[in-house]
Amino acid sequence: MIDTLRMTAEEAMGLIERREVSAAELHRAYVDAIGERDSELHAYLRTVDEPEGEGVPIAFKDLISTRGVETTAGSKTLSGYVPVYDATVASRCRAAGMPLIGKTNMDEFAMGSSTENSAFGPTRNPWDPERVPGGSSGGSAAAVAAGLAPWALGSDTGGSVKQPASLCGIVGLRPTYGTVSRYGIVAFASSLDQIGPMTKTVRDNALLYRVLAGRDPEDTTTVELPQPVEIPEREDLRGIRVGVPRELNGAEGIEPGVKEVVQRTIELCRELGAEVGETSLPRSVDYGMPCYYLIAPAEASSNLARYDGVRYGLRVNGSNLRQMYEKTRDAGFGDEPKRRIMLGTYALSAGYYEAYYGQAQKVRTVIADEHAAAFENFDVLVSPTSPTVAFKLGEKAENPLAMYLSDVLTIPSNLAGLPGLSIPCGLSEGLPVGFQLIGPQFSENTLFHVGHALEQAIGFDFVPGRLR
């Protein structure tokens, strides 16, 4: 009997290597679990009938192009779209022998923090189905947390891997910008988008990152890793300098319960031998959110111009070309993409460009410089991943600005192109709290080391209480 709820990807790998279980049996176990639990959760948009590969299966967020398998990015615009090629991350997983279980639900075009913006209905949090799983990679997070996939891929622009990982009690990495190929990924904001692994443990995360990372000739923004990915083993933090940025830990809106669990985890860093000190990112938090909501929509307004009904995706006919464009785009996009396209178009339009987009690009420099200065004294910076635990469905759906604040703690380091790891560090009100570890560019090995040591010391049970 395979217990998909409790089994890590590493354990699954062991079962296959020792020939105790075949890849087909393993895959079957996940398909059965999906049959049992996904009608309630809706983590998947579709599953794959004929998986290929002899390894541990995986689920992909539905913005990763998969040859022959519908890829919608959670949008009506791409409903029925079947890619004719694989994204590089998909080919890498294929080459590693990982069968695809299915494609997971997401906020439309990765725009959102709750997965409620999916055109195909929301995903629910396995810890409490009345609550959201976070987003935009909410389907992948819920699938891993509920034992519907041993591991999954998500994408992170402003926090879309880290925040749902936090809300679902799993481990999520947003890699250093440029270490994982974006070729074949449905683009949102190209200077920010990164694909990241979502797993039950830090070691699983490192194992999956090792499959994904490295230069891809098809994506000129990718680079080779300066050193190979290490699977973490050390369980102490001696020699590690942990910085606690005041602004990230004292931001308005952080729930007291979240603060308390995070504070305890910071104490734990000290007990494990780390040097812990306070530091400051004076402008990164206050100006990060405004900066992000100019840069990301500006890039989105350009990237989403391609959905015009000409080459693929939805078309609504009109009497002339322009009318066809306008009707197609009105019918295909949901509210959030429309808001962001309009916001981005406005910020880039004549007369506003310098004041909005130009200024935001300068703020981005300030934020990157502040982080670089903090890393002169510290190896990692820590904070809550999300100011709150999972919130109720509908709670923020009508208020875009309130929803945007879900990512207030993940956005600053994303703008600076830095890697961030979220690990579960405890419960508040019976719901998981995520601990965010931020490092300098290419410091994934340090993040894995620190994350693993903390994970071992915390002993968080990643199986949602109600499913145990």
Next chain:
Amino acid sequence: MAITRDEVLHVARLARLELRDDEIERFTEQLSAILEAVAKVSELDLTDVGSTAHPLDLVNVWSEDQPRPCLPVDEALANAPEREAGFFKVPPA
């Protein structure tokens, strides 16, 4: 910083979005609130600060100009809403 109904219509036109009446009203209100929040970036005096367009320090990434197979026409057109004689077909301008 409030955005007017006319500005919303202008932006929608630039973005090739045909908005319905209820959308125009809703977006005017929501975009005003969002613009007010993001306008915070103008508080900082950043005259001497450079721009960051991209988080990595990459300049001129070259590759060999080598021919290789590309998508066959049939596959490139596989998802086309309408096609004719090996081309994408669209309504007249």
